[in-house]
Each structure stands twice: as C-alpha cells, then as structure tokens.
Amino acid sequence: MQKVAFVKVREWAKEPTYGSAGAAGADLCACLNTNRIEIAPGETVMVPTGIAVAIPEGLVGLIAARSGISVKRGLAPANKIGVIDCDYRGELLVALYNQSGKVQTVENGERIAQLLLMPYITADFAETEQLDETVRGICGFGSTGK
Numbered sequence: 170m171q172k173v174a175f176v177k178v179r180e181w182a183k184e185p186t187y188g189s190a191g192a193a194g195a196d197l198c199a200c201l202n203t204n205r206i207e208i209a210p211g212e213t214v215m216v217p218t219g220i221a222v223a224i225p226e227g228l229v230g231l232i233a234a235r236s237g238i239s240v241k242r243g244l245a246p247a248n249k250i251g252v253i254d255c256d257y258r259g260e261l262l263v264a265l266y267n268q269s270g271k272v273q274t275v276e277n278g279e280r281i282a283q284l285l286l287m288p289y290i291t292a293d294f295a296e297t298e299q300l301d302e303t304v305r306g307i308c309g310f311g312s313t314g315k
C-alpha cells in the first residue's frame with residue numbers, strides 16, 4: 170500500500186476511495202459550486218474534484234472513466250486517459266465529455282472518474298540512422314489482424 174498525500178482545496182471535497190478491496194482505481198467525485206451541472210451532447214465540461222494530490226516520484230496518476238457512468242450514461246474523460254505528472258500539485262479536474270445523445274446531469278459529490286497510480290519509465294531518446302528490423306516492420310493500423 171503506497172501512501173499518497175492529498176489536500177482538499179474545497180472544503181466539501183471527498184477523499185478518493187476504492188470501491189472494493191481489489192479495485193485498481195480510486196473513485197474521484199465531482200466537487201461543484203452548485204448542486205448539479207448539465208452536460209449537453211457533444212459537450213466537454215471541466216469538472217473539479219476539490220482535491221490536489223502529491224503523486225510519489227516514479228508514479229503517474231491516470232484519470233480513467235468509471236464504467237457505470239461511461240457505459241450507462243455516455244460520460245467519460247474527453248482525453249480518454251488523463252495524465253497527472255508526479256510534480257503537479259494543482260486541483261484534479263476531469264474533462265468530462267458527453268458522448269450520449271441527450272443532456273446528462275452530474276450531481277455534486279457524484280463519482281465521475283477513477284485515479285490509477287502506475288509506475289513509468291523515463292526514456293533517454295537517442296537518434297540513430299536506422300532502427301532494427303522486425304517481422305511487423307512499418308505495417309500500421311490493423312496490420313496484425315490479417
């Protein structure tokens with residue numbers, strides 16, 4: 170279990186919580202200045218969570234969709250996976266996109282996304298004249314499904 174410090178930047182913010190003992194992502198909740206907001210079809214709204222986190226060095230925070238509101242209501246992060254770097258200390262915001270065909274309402278305190286903490290590797294990019302050969306080579310999208 171990794172300790173991760175957080176602060177409430179809005180007094181009514183909710184602490185990130187795991188829905189079960191085996192959950193990989195901690196639920197993030199909307200922390201609104203009102204009881205609810207409406208998101209029109211095709212609209213993206215920056216939804217505040219009211220918290221800032223100190224992600225330990227060597228980890229990255231990934232903001233991902235919650236399957237419930239994504240599948241049932243069509244609300245998911247606009248960028249699909251948000252990246253929170255370990256040196257960011259501002260409030261976590263979720264760019265919530267309405268991909269459904271009708272107006273969706275988000276209630277204050279509602280679980281809107283999940284935060285996953287993952288290790289990452291920083292690369293030392295080295296320019297070269299040529300890359301090594303592979304069976305796939307330069308074949309792109311869909312090429313491995315033949």
